Amino acid sequence: MILNDLVRDRNYEILVTPFNSQGPGPSSSPVTVYVGEAVPTGEPREVQALAVSSTEVRLNWVPPLASQQNGDLLGYKIFYLATSQPIDKEEMEVVPASHTTHTLPFMDMYTEYRIQIVAFNPAGDGPRSVPVTVRTLQGIPGTPGPLR
Numbered sequence: 001m002i003l004n005d006l007v008r009d010r011n012y013e014i015l016v017t018p019f020n021s022q023g024p025g026p027s028s029s030p031v032t033v034y035v036g037e038a039v040p041t042g043e044p045r046e047v048q049a050l051a052v053s054s055t056e057v058r059l060n061w062v063p064p065l066a067s068q069q070n071g072d073l074l075g076y077k078i079f080y081l082a083t084s085q086p087i088d089k090e091e092m093e094v095v096p097a098s099h100t101t102h103t104l105p106f107m108d109m110y111t112e113y114r115i116q117i118v119a120f121n122p123a124g125d126g127p128r129s130v131p132v133t134v135r136t137l138q139g140i141p142g143t144p145g146p147l148r
Contacts, residue, residue: 006035008035008037008038008071010035011032011034012033012034013030013031014030014032015027015028015029015030037071037123038071039070039121039123039124039126040064040069040073041126041127042069042119042126042127043118043128043129043130044061044064044076044117044118044119045062045065045129046060046062047117047129048132049132051137052137054109054110054138054139054140055106055109055136055139056103056107056136057107057113057136058101058102058103059078059104059117060100061100061129062100063097063100063119064119064126068126069119069121070123071123072097072122073097074096074120074121075095075096075097075099075119076099076102076119076120077093077120077125078094078104078115079091079117079118080092080093080104080114080116081113081114082108082111082112083112083133084111084112097119107136109139110135110136110137110138111136112133112134113133113136115131115132116128116129116132
């Protein structure tokens with residue numbers, strides 16, 4: 001059985017009493033259970049990505065709803081991947097919970113990236129945000145070849 005709507009940071013004493021058509025039987029010994037923090041159940045919202053140069057992308061987001069954070073957030077994990085790469089090439093950066101903006105530097109020039117953000121607390125990671133895609137800007141052209 002799953003008990004729903006329990007209040008976080010509380011102890012509950014649980015016991016089970018069997019019954020049938022003849023009436024209740026003896027109860028089990030009580031078990032005390034502490035309901036602590038759970039992983040966030042909400043994802044960061046309104047994620048926006050803007051290419052600010054040929055190698056940098058600026059991100060903005062809104063934290064998960066307070067009712068879905070399930071405790072104090074420790075931070076955010078930003079997952080990013082060039083869309084032309086296999087999933088095992090995905091990279092990650094971690095930022096503190098006080099940040100809702102971040103700049104990803106050292107990106108490849110004129111490359112499309114898929115970005116998702118996860119909120120985490122002491123209990124673990126929440127769900128990933130809806131993915132956003134962004135392409136870094138074109139770089140300055142290189143030196144022309146020899147003139148004739």
